[in-house]
Amino acid sequence: MTPERYRQAEELFSKALTLTQAQRTSFLETVCFADPELRVEVESLLAAHEQAGNFIDTPPSKTAAEVLAGVNAGPGQMIGHYQIINLLGKGGMGEVYLAVDTHLDRRVALKLLPGQFTSNGDRVLRFVQEAKAASALNHPNIITIHETGKESGTHFIATEFIEGQTLRHLIDSSTQSLGDVLDIVIQVASALSAAHEHGIVHRDAKPENIMIRPDGLVKVLDFGLAKLLSRREASDKDVKSPRPEIKTAPGLILGTLQYMSPEQANGKPVDARTDIFTLGVVLYELIAGRAPFNGDNALEVTDSILAAEPVPLTQARGDVPLELQRIVGKALRKDKEQRYQSCREMLADLKSLKQELELKAKLNSKAQQSEITRPIAAAKRAGVDEMNDGLSDKLKVQKLLASMILIIVTAAIIIGLIWWWRPK
Amino acid sequence: MTNNITQLLVNWSDGDQAALNQLMPLVYDELRRLAESYLRRQPYHHTLQPTALVHEAYMRMVGQEEVAWESRAQFFGMAATLMRRILVDHTREKMAAKRGGGEFRLSLSEADRFSQDEDVDLIALDNALVDLATLNQQHSRIVELRYFGGLTIDETASVLGVSHATVERGWNMARAWLRRELSR
Numbered sequence: 001m002t003p004e005r006y007r008q009a010e011e012l013f014s015k016a017l018t019l020t021q022a023q024r025t026s027f028l029e030t031v032c033f034a035d036p037e038l039r040v041e042v043e044s045l046l047a048a049h050e051q052a053g054n055f056i057d058t059p060p061s062k063t064a065a066e067v068l069a070g071v072n073a074g075p076g077q078m079i080g081h082y083q084i085i086n087l088l089g090k091g092g093m094g095e096v097y098l099a100v101d102t103h104l105d106r107r108v109a110l111k112l113l114p115g116q117f118t119s120n121g122d123r124v125l126r127f128v129q130e131a132k133a134a135s136a137l138n139h140p141n142i143i144t145i146h147e148t149g150k151e152s153g154t155h156f157i158a159t160e161f162i163e164g165q166t167l168r169h170l171i172d173s174s175t176q177s178l179g180d181v182l183d184i185v186i187q188v189a190s191a192l193s194a195a196h197e198h199g200i201v202h203r204d205a206k207p208e209n210i211m212i213r214p215d216g217l218v219k220v221l222d223f224g225l226a227k228l229l230s231r232r233e234a235s236d237k238d239v240k241s242p243r244p245e246i247k248t249a250p251g252l253i254l255g256t257l258q259y260m261s262p263e264q265a266n267g268k269p270v271d272a273r274t275d276i277f278t279l280g281v282v283l284y285e286l287i288a289g290r291a292p293f294n295g296d297n298a299l300e301v302t303d304s305i306l307a308a309e310p311v312p313l314t315q316a317r318g319d320v321p322l323e324l325q326r327i328v329g330k331a332l333r334k335d336k337e338q339r340y341q342s343c344r345e346m347l348a349d350l351k352s353l354k355q356e357l358e359l360k361a362k363l364n365s366k367a368q369q370s371e372i373t374r375p376i377a378a379a380k381r382a383g384v385d386e387m388n389d390g391l392s393d394k395l396k397v398q399k400l401l402a403s404m405i406l407i408i409v410t411a412a413i414i415i416g417l418i419w420w421w422r423p424k
Numbered sequence: 425m426t427n428n429i430t431q432l433l434v435n436w437s438d439g440d441q442a443a444l445n446q447l448m449p450l451v452y453d454e455l456r457r458l459a460e461s462y463l464r465r466q467p468y469h470h471t472l473q474p475t476a477l478v479h480e481a482y483m484r485m486v487g488q489e490e491v492a493w494e495s496r497a498q499f500f501g502m503a504a505t506l507m508r509r510i511l512v513d514h515t516r517e518k519m520a521a522k523r524g525g526g527e528f529r530l531s532l533s534e535a536d537r538f539s540q541d542e543d544v545d546l547i548a549l550d551n552a553l554v555d556l557a558t559l560n561q562q563h564s565r566i567v568e569l570r571y572f573g574g575l576t577i578d579e580t581a582s583v584l585g586v587s588h589a590t591v592e593r594g595w596n597m598a599r600a601w602l603r604r605e606l607s608r
Contacts, residue, residue: 006559010597017596048607049600056567056599059574060511060546 005041012042017049073097073112080151082110082158094127098161101146108146109162113155124155131157133200134223141191143221162219167207171285178319179361181286182354187218189279189350193343195223196272203270205278206259207285257301258291262334265302273336276346280331280339287324288316292332306334323353363400429485433495444502451499452506454481478503478573497583501565504573511572512550545606552605556598563598566591 001009012031016024024046032039073095077084082099088109089096099110113127128148135145144160167184170176176184188210195202202223209222257265261277264270284292292310295301313320313328327349333339340346429450435443458477482499549571557564562584569580581591 001559003559006601010560010593013597013600014593044604045597045600048604049596052599052603055603056549056571059571 001041005038008038009041009045012038013045013049016042016046079110079112079154079156080149082108082156084110099158101158107161108158109160111157111159127155127157130223133195134159136198136200137194139191139194141187141218141220142194143219159221162211162213162221164211164213167210167212167282167286170212171207171289175289176286178287178321178324179354179357181283182350182357183216184212184218184286185279185283186347186350186354188220188282189343189347191218191220192272192275192279193347195220196275196343201270201272202275202278203264204256204259205275205282206256207282210282257298257305258293260302260305261336262306263336265305271336272343273339273341276331276340276343277333277336279343279346280328283331284310284313284328287313287320287328290316321353321357323349323356327353359400430495433486433499437495437498448502448506451481451485451503452510454485455503455506458484478507497585500573500575500579501569501583504569504575508550508553508568508572512546515546548606549602552602555605556601559601560594560598562586563594563601566594567598567602570595 012028016027019027028039028042032042073079073084073087075084075086079099081102083102085098085100085107087095088098094111094113097110097112099108100106101108113124131145131148134143135148143162146158146160148155148157150156188205192202192205200223202220204222205220209220211219211221213219259278259281261270261274264274281292288311293301293304293308295304310332313325314322327346330338330340331346340349429447432443432447432450436447455477458480478500481503482496486496486499553564553567556567565584566580569575569583570577575583577588577591577595580595581588584591
């Protein structure tokens, strides 16, 4: 084909596109009378156009990002008995892929430590430590580790694959109701509690590392920075260096910094209370829609964490009960001695608050129906619905009885007064 | 840095080829950094538009500076070319590695159902685009901008300094021609 030929074909092709099928045939017959080869060209082009489907309609997006970011494993590649499907994301400690466990024929998330780091003992150690940390735990809100190993020089961790979105996504996309916020944070606190009981501090429990499934189940991921407390404290050379792996892009640095506790920001030793602070930050952000400690650069954010008091939640949002404000405040104390001393404590407060809010909501809606017997049944039902404690049942009924008694007594007093003051 | 980039862009607009040679590695670096941070921002990300990358690269490198639209257009045009080169080179390397006897098996089960592999043979497409450029340079460029740069028809028109209709015509023709070539 020559450029001239191409030009001719294009002219006819473009014109033909504006015609109907029937018109096209007669059009081409007429115009290409002297040049049947040209007609063949145009007709084949028209056919290609019809059959194109979504040919090159969308850019090769995944490949672009992966290539630019220097990603290592490709679709179809085998790592042991896992087959790579595609890259899910790149974290501080390695790349995470969606893969298939070909033995069990199930999907998994496969985290790979890039080959070039295999010789770096420190990184390998941390990578393996992550696997051990999370696998020591068995809790519905903590990601399940299936296996860890090394295959042709590549270290990997296979975990359950979680459908859903990260809390980061959730926070960025919509405002959450207080009920939902409490549901989520209670699950995270539950997970962290379990970890602490095993002597594991997460150290990086930010929204990017927490996922929520479509069914509402929350999973805490990425124990990559987790510190094993008692066992390693003696020999751990980075007891004082809690900064998560951060490179390059400023946005990323800030994102991680905002969740650090004051002691982390100061390079001081961390313990369970560090996770509590981070949980407080996440709780704040879920409620207010923005993080409590901000700044334009790393220095400002750190200053904010160390010295600034966050905008009171009651100002950030209209429906925040004082008790919730108190809980967040206690989690965000700069001095860790002033904070909740254990995740269990915070968890207990959160659960109480949640019950109270639910009770209030039920009472409000039932009061409008002005039937006194209904609330008890509703409370009982609500108590049964609760996945958690048997305490809620009793507590609710007790509170209800108390308010009912108050109503009856007040009514009795009023009737008594009316009787006393009746015209004599 | 911003001044430097803007200056380079302006120089390049004015016809300074050397400016382009300086610009390209800088833009490439920025794209790479952004790609990494996009991928890291969430452990499980789901979609990424290359246009978003290019736009953000532009904002970071040139930002709010007053830049003639021609310069802006050239930036996007260059980014598209960069993307094409990067992707094709990467694919070529991968092909070479596979032929070198590396492990590669595609099982006909979950992998197929969930594979989001590109349907298009990037190398074949690249070769065809080179051929197309000899027949109609603008049409080849249109495909490069739209497919590798992710630009819309209007954005492409803006970059090339032609009408929407011209781009649409060129896109339809080029696409049909490429489709025919690739299926031979």
